[in-house]
Amino acid sequence: MRVRLTLWYSAVLVLVLLVLAGAMYLLLARNAVQSTDSNLLEQADAFLTTVDAELQSDTTLPGLVQAAKEAIAEHRFRDVAFVILDPSDNIVITSEDSADNDGVRREFRRAIFTSAPFQTLVALAGPGTHAFGNVKGGRDGYRGVVRRFAVGSHEFTLVVLQSLHRQHEISKGIVGMFAVVIPFALILATAGGYFLAKKSLAPVVAMSTQAGRISASNLHERLKIHNETDELGHLAKSFNQLLNRLDASFDQQHRFMADASHELRTPVAILRGEAEVSLSREARSQDEYRESLAIVKAEAGRLSQIVEDLFTLARADAGQHPLVKCEFYLDELVLEAVRSARALALEKEIALVCEPGEECLFFGDEGLLGRMIMNLVGNAIKYTPRGGRVTVSCRVADGRYVLTVSDTGAGIPAELQACIFDRFFRVDAARSREDGDKGGAGLGLSIARWIAEAHQGSLELTRSDANGSVFSAFLPIFPS
Ligand SMILES: Nc1ncnc2c1ncn2[C@@H]1O[C@H](COP(=O)(O)OP(=O)(O)O)[C@@H](O)[C@H]1O
Numbered sequence: 012m013r014v015r016l017t018l019w020y021s022a023v024l025v026l027v028l029l030v031l032a033g034a035m036y037l038l039l040a041r042n043a044v045q046s047t048d049s050n051l052l053e054q055a056d057a058f059l060t061t062v063d064a065e066l067q068s069d070t071t072l073p074g075l076v077q078a079a080k081e082a083i084a085e086h087r088f089r090d091v092a093f094v095i096l097d098p099s100d101n102i103v104i105t106s107e108d109s110a111d112n113d114g115v116r117r118e119f120r121r122a123i124f125t126s127a128p129f130q131t132l133v134a135l136a137g138p139g140t141h142a143f144g145n146v147k148g149g150r151d152g153y154r155g156v157v158r159r160f161a162v163g164s165h166e167f168t169l170v171v172l173q174s175l176h177r178q179h180e181i182s183k184g185i186v187g188m189f190a191v192v193i194p195f196a197l198i199l200a201t202a203g204g205y206f207l208a209k210k211s212l213a214p215v216v217a218m219s220t221q222a223g224r225i226s227a228s229n230l231h232e233r234l235k236i237h238n239e240t241d242e243l244g245h246l247a248k249s250f251n252q253l254l255n256r257l258d259a260s261f262d263q264q265h266r267f268m269a270d271a272s273h274e275l276r277t278p279v280a281i282l283r284g285e286a287e288v289s290l291s292r293e294a295r296s297q298d299e300y301r302e303s304l305a306i307v308k309a310e311a312g313r314l315s316q317i318v319e320d321l322f323t324l325a326r327a328d329a330g331q332h333p334l335v336k337c338e339f340y341l342d343e344l345v346l347e348a349v350r351s352a353r354a355l356a357l358e359k360e361i362a363l364v365c366e367p368g369e370e371c372l373f374f375g376d377e378g379l380l381g382r383m384i385m386n387l388v389g390n391a392i393k394y395t396p397r398g399g400r401v402t403v404s405c406r407v408a409d410g411r412y413v414l415t416v417s418d419t420g421a422g423i424p425a426e427l428q429a430c431i432f433d434r435f436f437r438v439d440a441a442r443s444r445e446d447g448d449k450g451g452a453g454l455g456l457s458i459a460r461w462i463a464e465a466h467q468g469s470l471e472l473t474r475s476d477a478n479g480s481v482f483s484a485f486l487p488i489f490p491s
Pocket residue numbers: 386390391394395418420421422423431436437438439450451452453454455456457480
């Protein structure tokens with residue numbers, strides 16, 4: 012990534028520099044042409060003014076030649092040449108005729124003035140006008156202006172040529188400068204860019220090294236956050252939050268496994284113990300065998316209940332528990348549950364009452380909701396002492412169905428009320444076992460709450476004190 016960033020950065024820089032250099036070069040070249048042209052025109056005007064002054068009244072050809080000679084002597088520049096042509100474009104005089112012996116190295120060979128490009132330039136200007144053009148030849152070519160002028164009744168032509176050699180030298184200098192400056196800037200910028208990329212990516216490298224060391228066994232470790240406000244800080248924070256969630260769910264999973272195996276161990280131990288006792292003596296009475304088998308049956312039932320509850324929760328956690336939905340009446344479901352719990356209540360001399368309510372048409376999984384109600388009614392009977400009373404009702408309130416199960420038990424201690432929906436939680440696990448209570452494993456309320464939530468509802472403990480507890484399930488009317 013460092014290299015890629017640097018390459019991208021350098022490529023963009025090269026492009027920008029090249030475009031900039033190109034634009035600058037073009038601008039300079041255009042400027043140079045303009046200033047050359049205006050200089051040429053000035054030279055031509057000055058030359059003609061001098062010729063005019065020398066000419067006075069003698070408008071014959073020898074007179075013009077004499078005047079031109081004077082003007083040439085006056086306007087002598089190393090890289091400028093003057094050429095006068097007669098009306099039929101034959102050379103009358105050039106500034107180079109007398110230049111060979113002045114000791115200065117000239118930019119012009121006389122052959123230029125008869126070359127085809129020169130003729131083309133001369134042809135550019137019409138009568139009474141002037142024109143600019145380029146002429147190939149010499150070291151770097153020439154720029155020229157053609158100007159017609161009248162002497163007496165004849166129209167002559169003046170051509171002023173300026174060598175482009177100096178201009179080309181300047182251009183070459185500029186190109187040379189770019190050729191040095193651009194690679195130099197590039198090397199500098201690439202090195203700087205690489206250094207910066209390395210520096211700004213260093214925390215990422217450090218983070219990935221740290222992250223690479225974190226596994227299930229050290230899930231409590233976190234990435235170091237250097238600056239909470241920058242992007243990498245955010246990344247590290249999000250990653251740490253992800254680790255928090257994973258850690259929590261790993262913990263939960265571990266606890267769940269530990270609790271589950273603990274719960275399963277007790278009935279399995281009882282089963283084994285019972286079988287061992289039965290087998291330890293050769294002869295046993297039928298009653299003794301029956302008694303043992305009854306215990307085995309009860310424990311096996313308990314075991315299968317726990318396993319089934321665990322299976323339900325596992326599927327619920329994975330979001331894979333199917334809801335078989337249909338239309339039914341909640342109030343009828345409540346009545347059914349009360350009817351099937353009657354025997355249980357009778358055994359404990361508990362009055363189980365169903366308060367009459369209105370018709371509550373519902374759309375949901377009837378089997379699961381029946382299980383939820385049975386869990387609540389079963390708890391109420393289980394945790395209410397002999398002679399108590401359990402009331403079940405189903406009504407409409409605040410635009411939803413409210414299903415309540417209230418009892419006259421001892422209630423749940425206030426500080427533990429928050430935990431009763433946790434998996435494997437029982438208020439007094441030890442005592443209920445000693446009492447010979449063969450209750451569940453503390454999964455009943457978790458499952459009941461999940462069932463309510465799976466139907467877009469909720470399950471709460473609405474009241475619990477010394478006079479008893481009230482559990483309420485809130486279910487939406489006609490959930491989708
Ligand atoms: N109606 C109730 N009255 C008093 N305590 C209750 C009542 N319902 C539930 N509890 C408490 O909540 C705990 C969790 O209930 P539950 O999840 O059904 O587990 P389980 O019935 O297997 O013990 C119970 O162990 C009990 O201590």
